[in-house]
């Protein structure tokens with residue numbers, strides 16, 4: 001595929017659409033011709049659909065029957081590197097290409113003409129009669145250069161009515177013009193002075209500059225608060241100075257305005273924003289501005305990776321270990337890995353930033369595939385918190401309570417000093433289980449193999465798998481006895497009750513995503529806490545991510561053992577990352593931080609590693625274990641999920657696959673299962689899973705394709721392939 005192909009009028013072209021037709025279809029180039037990569041409208045059956053000219057047509061379809069491309073859109077053609085990226089991604093994730101193309105054209109109304117709006121500018125005429133009001137209008141227009149104003153804005157700035165402005169049109173002193181509704185993006189200026197960097201930061205920036213200007217992945221590792229953000233903003237500056245575009249991926253961009261404010265402080269203007277909270281008009285505007293090269297920097301969620309950058313020179317993946325980078329529905333991909341792929345195709349630098357990198361990235365750095373830059377201490381005066389276990393076997397605690405006396409004492413101590421304390425519990429809702437004290441029945445979801453979680457705030461039971469809700473019953477659905485249903489175990493809402501009881505004079509805030517109806521409300525709560533609006537903060541894992549609470553000096557982990565219970569391959573890694581991240585919230589400013597971990601197994605190797613702080617030792621031990629088991633990142637895995645309304649056919653298909661494992665044996669891969677998936681039923685559909693393990697260098701995708709092609713699936717059965725599965729749900 002070469003990027004510069006031009007197709008003359010009537011030439012045969014192949015066009016990929018986002019429709020589920022499988023492969024690109026042949027058409028005739030439109031009158032006036034088109035470039036390869038052009039966004040076009042083509043007829044498909046009775047409809048008109050959007051497509052991309054993928055290349056020359058392959059010619060095995062009678063020319064007389066070919067239909068013509070209807071229209072070429074007025075946006076820059078998709079670049080060859082983008083087409084390559086989408087194809088490689090499709091084959092890596094084993095997703096049909098049209099589905100991947102859909103990710104790259106997700107800007108609603110992209111091809112509608114932008115609406116026009118009227119603006120008012122300084123004209124060359126003189127007002128027929130000068131008044132004070134008219135003079136003020138002219139003054140405002142002269143002060144503010146050429147951009148022009150909307151009517152209301154101009155009138156307000158001049159302190160006049162809109163009719164005064166309109167009255168100045170006839171003389172030509174003010175002129176009215178129609179301009180496209182999409183306002184231009186403000187320019188970012190990389191030459192503005194940044195913060196004065198520490199020695200360690202300067203050294204890190206110099207290392208990043210060595211790798212700029214081409215494909216070069218770097219792990220930027222440093223504890224929370226060590227100044228990584230400041231360092232990678234300098235890499236952004238470097239990229240902007242080269243006239244290329246930069247993309248920063250952030251896991252919780254929709255929740256934080258702090259990052260945007262920091263970019264503005266550094267470069268004098270905000271970056272483009274891309275996430276679920278951005279309006280459709282804004283999305284369309286940003287999509288076009290990345291294609292034209294007008295926007296210099298984008299801060300976004302994982303899907304920003306599919307924006308049509310004209311010249312992408314840098315991708316930063318902040319908190320690169322974060323599980324939210326893995327898309328678990330639709331196209332199953334890991335945005336961190338796809339960022340590296342995309343960068344390799346467009347010659348961009350990649351910076352993977354984290355305090356607790358994923359084992360994959362750590363191993364790539366160990367193997368020398370990625371450069372590694374470490375920022376040692378925290379920036380300035382702030383120190384890493386001291387971490388201590390609280391052995392729960394030695395604490396006396398009343399039943400239905402979860403904050404032990406040692407932690408209570410520590411909280412009182414901090415709050416008395418005017419500091420903040422955070423209690424961390426990674427469980428939404430009031431109680432994870434509702435049990436009948438008469439018959440022992442636990443209330444489950446009708447559609448999933450999961451227990452219903454009581455959410456007292458919403459006065460409902462909620463299934464965390466499918467979102468199904470039902471009212472909290474007074475009578476046991478099993479034995480029909482009244483008044484015997486009781487909550488078991490704590491969620492954050494129940495913990496809040498305990499906090500109110502134990503610390504009645506303190507102001508408390510609960511941060512859990514389901515307690516807020518909009519991202520804006522949650523964002524406001526976060527900034528209110530940062531400004532000292534609460535003494536005790538109760539939070540789920542959303543508090544672990546990047547929010548800066550300057551007065552926070554104590555973090556108490558209610559149940560440090562919680563994440564260690566699963567049989568998940570990554571249970572140890574995840575617990576280690578989460579605990580270190582949460583603890584890192586304490587003592588970010590001048591106050592000294594303390595993290596206390598309530599645990600029943602203080603001698604567990606993972607808990608010891610978390611407390612010991614010898615991170616390299618933890619990763620080495622974890623790496624050795626995975627190496628011995630030939631599992632990622634030292635082997636490859638794929639999950640196969642069969643789902644359907646009935647269980648039996650799923651097992652039949654699973655057994656058939658397991659028997660016909662020839663294509664997998666050819667690459668010396670092993671298949672495990674079929675077995676019920678850990679969540680064996682979701683939304684009324686049964687789920688059965690197989691797991692394939694292969695050598696790191698084995699051509700896994702091709703073998704999987706041959707393997708699954710051997711079985712015919714009934715219409716109501718779905719087979720999904722998850723390459724590099726992250727969770728084993």
Ligand code: ADP
Nearest residue numbers: 195196197198223224225226227228229230379
């Ligand atoms: P990280 O990204 O590693 O968590 P940050 O870049 O957010 O660290 O830095 C932590 C805090 O220190 C922030 O409040 C940041 O503004 C401040 N900081 C970092 N580097 C500097 C610097 N060179 N000068 C002044 N403040 C800095």
Ligand code: ZN
Nearest residue numbers: 445448463466
């Ligand atoms: Zn359910």
